[in-house]
Amino acid sequence: MAIIFAGCSTENTDEPLASVGEKVLYRSKVDEILPKGISAEDSISMSNNYIDKWIKQELLIQKADENLSIDQKDLREELEEYRNSLIIYKYKNELIKQRMDTIVTNQQIEEFYNNNPSNFNLNYSIVKATFVMIPGDLADPELVKSLVADTSPEGLDELRDYCGQYAKRVNISADEWISFQMLEKNFPNKVEDDETFLTQQKLYEMNDSNYYYIVSIHDYKLTNDLAPIEFVRNNIKNLILNQRKIKFLKEIEENIYTEGVRKKKFRIYDTKTN
Known part of the structure; x- marks a missing residue:
């Protein structure tokens, strides 16, 4: 209590x-x-x-x-192993922060992308799209269609202004790749087949008892297609940094071992018997 x-x-x-x-x-x-x-x-x-x-x-x-028995409660070995692991972990992290190169250039990202295309096949469909959901009694479908069709910066600003006044829900991703499944969650009905939906036409209008929906597909990539580089840019950067980190830490360990040999910091005993 x-x-x-x-x-x-x-x-x-x-x-x-x-x-x-x-x-x-x-x-x-x-x-x-x-x-x-x-x-x-x-x-x-x-x-x-x-x-x-x-x-x-x-x-x-x-x-x-x-x-527990006395032997079971003797944690000296486990504590020593944990302490050693923690010290090594902190030391390596400090070396990474101080000495590892963390700058990844666009050229390096592009080279990695081009050299490893099979690593970037999509597991799901992605789209550049505009979605608008407006109460049915406020919707002007022809006006909305004309606004959605204009993907210029000025046109997108005008669409945002309109949606700010009338839309219940909006997702404007004309210049950004997003998961189609994330977009589809807003639809009044579930899409049975992504590929059929995305390849049939570019503009979809839907209705239910309360709302008017419009979806404009500006671009799409299907499951198993090669992902656009801009969609996987951050993933590639992390992959490059992770590979660099593994190589860096391996070199650190080798350098420390070489120093130990040179300065005779350790000895290996010959345990062979005559």
Whole structure:
């Protein structure tokens, strides 16, 4: 059960709030987890939750301590391995931040894309499209169609102004590739076959009892098509950086080993018997 108490103590003493066996939870520890400016009600709720979790954890630790053997509770080896792994991890990350080249040029991205086309086949259809959903009693289909057809910067601004006044929902992606499935979620009816829908025509009008819908497909790529480079640019950058990171860390390990050999920092013992 949670221990409900009022806000932070104004006294200098660090009062105990809970105990399990000889372990004691003090107010200062609970105060550390409370955000600044929190209300008294939220402070009590968060504090009580923390106290409950602390009690349950300490009881579990106590029960484990009572039931595990001395050998099972000897964690020195595991702790040493964890400490070593953590130190190495932090050291490598620091080296990466300080010394690894993280600049990826457009030329490098294009070369990677051109040299690995099979890596960038699409798993789903993508489109450049404009979608508008307008209440049926406000819709002027001919006007909307003319606005949607103009993909110039001025035309898109005019469409946005119109949609700001009348549209219930809009997605203007005339210059940006998006997942067709994400766009389709806005349709009144599910599309059974992406390829048929996308290849049949460029402009679709739909209606239900409340809304008029219009979808203009400016461009599309189907599942298994080669993804446009702009759609996978960030993925390629991450791939290049990951490969660079693997190579960099391998070189670091080799350099440290070479230094160890040169400075005779280690010795391998001959364990062969005569």
